Structures are given as structure tokens and as C-alpha cells.
Amino acid sequence: MPAWLVLTVLALSAASCVDAPFSERQQAERVLQRSRWGTSSVYTPARTGLADAARTHFGLRADPVQPFAYSHRVHLAQEMACVDCHQGVESGPRAGLPGMNTCMTCHAAIATEKPLVQTMAKMQAEGRDFAWARVYDYAREAHVRFEHAPHIRAKVECSTCHGDMRQQDVATRVVDMDMAFCVNCHTQKQASNDCLTCHY
Amino acid sequence: MAHRWGMVVDLDKCTGCEACVTACHAENNIPTAGATEAGRGRAMHWLRVERYWEGDFPDVKVKFKPVMCQHCDNAPCEAVCPTYASHQTDEGLNAQVYNRCIGTRYCANACSYNVRFFNFFNPQWEKPLQLQLNPDVSVREVGVMEKCTFCVQRIKSGKSAAKADGRELKDGDIQPACVQSCPAGAIIFGDLNDHESRAARLTHSPRGTKLLEDEGTEPKVTYLQRQSWNEPDTQ
Numbered sequence: 001m002p003a004w005l006v007l008t009v010l011a012l013s014a015a016s017c018v019d020a021p022f023s024e025r026q027q028a029e030r031v032l033q034r035s036r037w038g039t040s041s042v043y044t045p046a047r048t049g050l051a052d053a054a055r056t057h058f059g060l061r062a063d064p065v066q067p068f069a070y071s072h073r074v075h076l077a078q079e080m081a082c083v084d085c086h087q088g089v090e091s092g093p094r095a096g097l098p099g100m101n102t103c104m105t106c107h108a109a110i111a112t113e114k115p116l117v118q119t120m121a122k123m124q125a126e127g128r129d130f131a132w133a134r135v136y137d138y139a140r141e142a143h144v145r146f147e148h149a150p151h152i153r154a155k156v157e158c159s160t161c162h163g164d165m166r167q168q169d170v171a172t173r174v175v176d177m178d179m180a181f182c183v184n185c186h187t188q189k190q191a192s193n194d195c196l197t198c199h200y
Numbered sequence: 201m202a203h204r205w206g207m208v209v210d211l212d213k214c215t216g217c218e219a220c221v222t223a224c225h226a227e228n229n230i231p232t233a234g235a236t237e238a239g240r241g242r243a244m245h246w247l248r249v250e251r252y253w254e255g256d257f258p259d260v261k262v263k264f265k266p267v268m269c270q271h272c273d274n275a276p277c278e279a280v281c282p283t284y285a286s287h288q289t290d291e292g293l294n295a296q297v298y299n300r301c302i303g304t305r306y307c308a309n310a311c312s313y314n315v316r317f318f319n320f321f322n323p324q325w326e327k328p329l330q331l332q333l334n335p336d337v338s339v340r341e342v343g344v345m346e347k348c349t350f351c352v353q354r355i356k357s358g359k360s361a362a363k364a365d366g367r368e369l370k371d372g373d374i375q376p377a378c379v380q381s382c383p384a385g386a387i388i389f390g391d392l393n394d395h396e397s398r399a400a401r402l403t404h405s406p407r408g409t410k411l412l413e414d415e416g417t418e419p420k421v422t423y424l425q426r427q428s429w430n431e432p433d434t435q
Contacts, residue, residue, distance in 0.1 A: 043330030
């Protein structure tokens, strides 16, 4: 292979590895690409191909990749509660994911010397926010509509479904939320087991 | 006492504007089939407005009738479903469970009102239209039946909001998309077990009829209209 070709290939691959600063539009596009709607220009609820179908069948799912190495262990050791960051969980269907402003409420003053916190301060100044990846999610075909609030009211601990976050740094999937998991608990607590409770 | 959801449609108020149809499509992620497939009878409208013409031109009278799933107490679709996908809930909803549905289409054939629809295709939305999909409602894939749910997601969130505030559910707290969007206020939704609710009171109105009542399906939707269209306007 001629040397100039090797050099060109190396240069091109190096260029593609550099993490260039993203414009706002590129950032938005990346979020869109990472969204659960897939990457095709047409949205359809079908699986994208045979490989996708096989992955769903065997329950193989890629671990979520988070944009920030947030440590749950460190924060929970500081006596923080889950609801401090995951707001709305007591009143609505979703447990909110914290935005930049939520983090900077504390980090404007706390641990400002840490490099990650400095990056956050820079991002906030530029008006950028996190694009958190979902850790727990249901397959589209499952048709599950989960609501957090009724479970919180029924005194279900966060750890019942999400594992002990005090042991985890970046959140990982530790509980297998299959239907038996839900139905067992519903039976124990005498909650409704009608299909329409969750599937609609 | 458990709720028993029901609906009243006042045909004397309906102007046939089809705002309810549009709202229903938007709320429930109902795809449009396109002209060709609609011609083959594959269009899906959980709620449609039927038009009835009386008389010859120019003395024509038109009546509009919004028809959605009647959530029958004695539903023919439920009896024929081999997988329990179509069943009656404790609150009187005629539920359609997409997970259980294997697409036999028996229910659509059994339904007297033609309000059940089969997904002949995977629904598609050109990007970025998928961003307007309602996250509280499933997007149904090819091979399952679907139909009006009385906006069960709104019933759930209404009940949940009332519980979060620590109050009782009031009449009018829950509004399906068609009820909310009707500019004439012709559609009323409520708990038929709550005798004070508007829907329960109007259900017993002397103007009330039910669709295909003599079939014995016992629908939970009541239609209000003057007893004869030819009757002079006396009200």
C-alpha cells in the first residue's frame, strides 16, 4: 500500500475522532438521532430489521450512555433525596430528569474546583443542557403506560424498581422489569391487575 | 362506588364541524390511511360524524351524528374475542388490550356500530411529525385492532391528579378529547353512577335514544334529539 494512502486514511480517521464543539443545531440533531424514534426519516412503530427483532426477542439491550458521569453514590451519601433532582414524581406520571439549572443550584457554590463541574458551568453559560439517556424503558410493543405518582402514594420505595442507587455511580439497569415483576407486586398490594391498568 | 363512564351526545347541538374527529386523531395517535387505502375501507376513525339527509333539494335537512365506540354493557365484540383482548373493565370501559390482540378481527365483524378498526399497516409519520405523537397513548402496530377508549389516558390522569391533590373527582374533571374540543358543547362525558353528574342526568332525558337499542347491546352512549326530525322547532 502506498505511503500517501496510509497517511490519508490515518489523517481522516484522526479528524473524525476529534470531539469538535457542536453547534446548537448539531446538538439538537444528535439528540433526535439518539431518540427512541430511531434514525430513519419516516417514523414507524415496527422494528427496523431482523436484528432489531432478534434483540427484542432475547431482551438484549445496549446499556445507556450518559453524557455526564454523574455519580448517584456520591450525591446520595450527602443525604440528598431522589426527589431533589427527579422532580414531579409525586404528582405526575414521570420522574423528571434534572436540567442544567437544577444541578447548578448547588454547584454554583459547591465543588466548583472539579473539572466536570467547571464543564457544567461553561455549558450553562453557553445555554446548553444535558441529553440524558433513558435507563429504564419499555419496548414500544409492550404498550406500557407507567405512572410514577400512584406508586409513590402506595409507598413503593424507589429502590424496589431502580435498585439501591447508593451503590451505583452512573445509573445502570439492575432490575428486570418484566410483567411478572409488576404483577407480583400488584397482587401482593391488592392493586388492580386489569390489563387496562398499564396497557393502553 | 366504582365509576361507570358514559357519554351523552346532543344531536340538536351538533353542527357537524368535525372538531371532535380532528381532536380524536391528534389525541390518540390515529394514523391517516391515504385516499387509496381509505377507498379499500382501511381508514381509521375512532370517531366519525355520520350525515343523514332528509327531503329533496332545496328543502333539505341534514342531521349529523358523531359515532364512536358505544362501550356496550353487553358488548358483542367481547364475547367473540378468543384472547380476552376485548373485555369490560370494572369501570364499564370496553377495553382493547393491544398486547393480547392477535388480529382475528372477529370483534370488528361482531360490532354493530362499525367502530373497531384493524391496523392493516404499520402507521408511518414523516419526520418530524412523529414529535407530535401523544406520549400517553400507544402507537399501535400492524395486526391489532383499535377503537375509541373514552380517552382512558385522560381518565387515568384525571383520577391521578385528584388523588395527588387529595380531593374527590368532580363531574367535568375528566374530558375526553372530543368533549373538550366540541365548540357547541354537544358531547358530555361523565360518571353514570354519580346521579348528580350531567351525563347521568341527561342519560334519562326524554329526548334520549341509544343506537340500535333493540339489539340488546346496552350502549353507554346516549343520543339526544327531538323525537322526529320533521317535528317543528318548539324548544
